[in-house]
Amino acid sequence: MSGLRERQKADRHRRIIEAAAELFREAGYEGAKIEAIAAQAEVSIGTIYNYYQNKGDILGAIVSLEVNEVLNAGRGVVDNPPANVGDALDTLVGIYIEHSLHYLSKEMWRQAMAISTQQPDSPFGQAYTALDGSLTEQISALIARLQALGLVRQDVDGKALGELIFNNMNMMFIEFVKRDEARIPELRSAIRRQNRILVTAIVV
Amino acid sequence: MSGLRERQKADRHRRIIEAAAELFREAGYEGAKIEAIAAQAEVSIGTIYNYYQNKGDILGAIVSLEVNEVLNAGRGVVDNPPANVGDALDTLVGIYIEHSLHYLSKEMWRQAMAISTQQPDSPFGQAYTALDGSLTEQISALIARLQALGLVRQDVDGKALGELIFNNMNMMFIEFVKRDEARIPELRSAIRRQNRILVTAIVV
DNA sequence: CTCAATTTTAGAATTGGTTCAAGTTTTCTC
């Protein structure tokens, strides 16, 4: 089943994503006109809408790639966490945050977040919510791992704690991308300060 | 300085907000055409753009009214909190959540949140961030009050704790408005469960 | 009352995302 059509389709997908990623970064999300993306990808406007429901979904595809990389990177920390609860959390949070601005600009994040709340039932909206869920689960998995290692009390509600940590971090990240002048080190130390309260509550 | 002109201006503001609020609720944000809002408010399209920079700012003005009401309602709890830390938090959270859907539909919230992240520097974007800040401060004020009453440990970092609680609640609220079928009781109990972890960490 | 400044108005023009009817290309069948 890998006829010409399949190959061309995959190739067009790739070209559209690459063109969009480049233009989004250069001109910003709004500045990157569909017409320009189509021209750069060497397809017609109609083809773009054949592949993606709307402009937001193109950005969504790019964001998904990015977040999946972050999830992969996080796996390393969960498998082999620092032997200190605070450091373990900080390391995982650090990976999420540092990675996140590697391919996506703050402006792209703002748009992506906005679209995911605006159209929660669109393909991207659902994918974004699922990605948030995966990140939350990964944090919960870290908690579980730390419990298994005897570093966190057994009676801690891991699921609720994972949600709490993710929700707080995510909200901080949202505020962070809203302010262009905000810097990563300050973001991380603010989150560390907030998590400290939790850490004291859960260490054995 | 309260000439006829001033009064008429205030009146047009009010008519625009009322018309928009009604149409947003009836037809949804996108469904409410500027033309229709103008007609219902008995002003011209140009006048609307003279009063508000764009459609989002109209929604922003409505949201601001709403959140300020919520802040007022919250003041009562801060001044006179239940004598149990968990209940105190739950009561305040409850007021925020229950009030929030009084005038604004979930769809209006989604749009408002999206716009505030999309355009953080617009008048509404800044106002929204400021409102979030006020809510956070109010939660911190409650913590301080509980400390003063001897219900919360003195060495607790009230500011960080307030942020943590607000960020988590806000994120939960965002997810809540993203799903039309989500219900308030479940939202509140999920937040209660998350806050329980914090409560155990901070009660004397 | 009159005039100048300000505001409102209607509507035309612009803009950019999205849709759609018509035309092409690829695949399948014999």
Place this chain on the structure above:
DNA sequence: GAGAAAACTTGAACCAATTCTAAAATTGAG
């Protein structure tokens, strides 16, 4: 390898927000 069906591509047309323009209305000062 010819013809038909299916899938895909195309770009012109559509729609609603926003901007712009020139005329009309309103107000406050003198």
